Amino acid sequence: MKNFIFASILFALLLTVNAAPFQLNKRAIIFGPCNHEPPVDSLEVKIGADPPEFGKNESFDASGTLTKNDITKDKTIFQIQYEDSDGNLIAVPYVQNFANSIKARTPFNVSASDVPTPKLPDSYLIAVLVGDPDASGGVIFACASAAVGGSSKKSKNFDLFKLI
Ligand SMILES: *[C@@H]1O[C@H](CO)[C@@H](O)[C@H](O)[C@H]1NC(C)=O
Numbered sequence: 001m002k003n004f005i006f007a008s009i010l011f012a013l014l015l016t017v018n019a020a021p022f023q024l025n026k027r028a029i030i031f032g033p034c035n036h037e038p039p040v041d042s043l044e045v046k047i048g049a050d051p052p053e054f055g056k057n058e059s060f061d062a063s064g065t066l067t068k069n070d071i072t073k074d075k076t077i078f079q080i081q082y083e084d085s086d087g088n089l090i091a092v093p094y095v096q097n098f099a100n101s102i103k104a105r106t107p108f109n110v111s112a113s114d115v116p117t118p119k120l121p122d123s124y125l126i127a128v129l130v131g132d133p134d135a136s137g138g139v140i141f142a143c144a145s146a147a148v149g150g151s152s153k154k155s156k157n158f159d160l161f162k163l164i
């Protein structure tokens, strides 16, 4: 009987150890507001593969409503960037122009399906921005971010990048 109990406990332990990595992988990436001053509008963001995989393309779907800024076709940009836990860029941000103009206070959505995933450290931050890179040094209209892998530091690098 003692042997049986011991074997059962051992078996339960083995199960726990096997289950742990699986649960880590299942943890979903959740986007929330950015730590940006002055505060900007928020975005709802969904990603395709969770977590993103190095060397593959990731898809991002964002939606929201801008309170005071208009989205201007070929001028306003949708930008996605990966940062390390110190807030430094890991790779050149992905930048895409809006294909339609959308007035403020009108719900909009935007998608980018081919965003290359850089080699990522254990902790990183994904920031998704909507803004105008040409307006007085770059103005962010809306933003969302997600910290992955227990990254506790907040981003400090929310510059908008122009399309070349
Ligand atoms: C996204 O916007 C397009 C038009 O701009 C609309 O047809 C579509 O239903 C929207 N999708 C969602 C999920 O809101």
Ligand SMILES: *[C@@H]1O[C@H](CO)[C@@H](O)[C@H](O)[C@H]1NC(C)=O
Residues within 6 Å of the ligand: 056, 057, 114, 115, 116
């Ligand atoms: C990933 O996206 C880039 C453009 O950003 C594209 O050139 C490439 O073909 C895509 N790769 C795959 C595997 O879809």
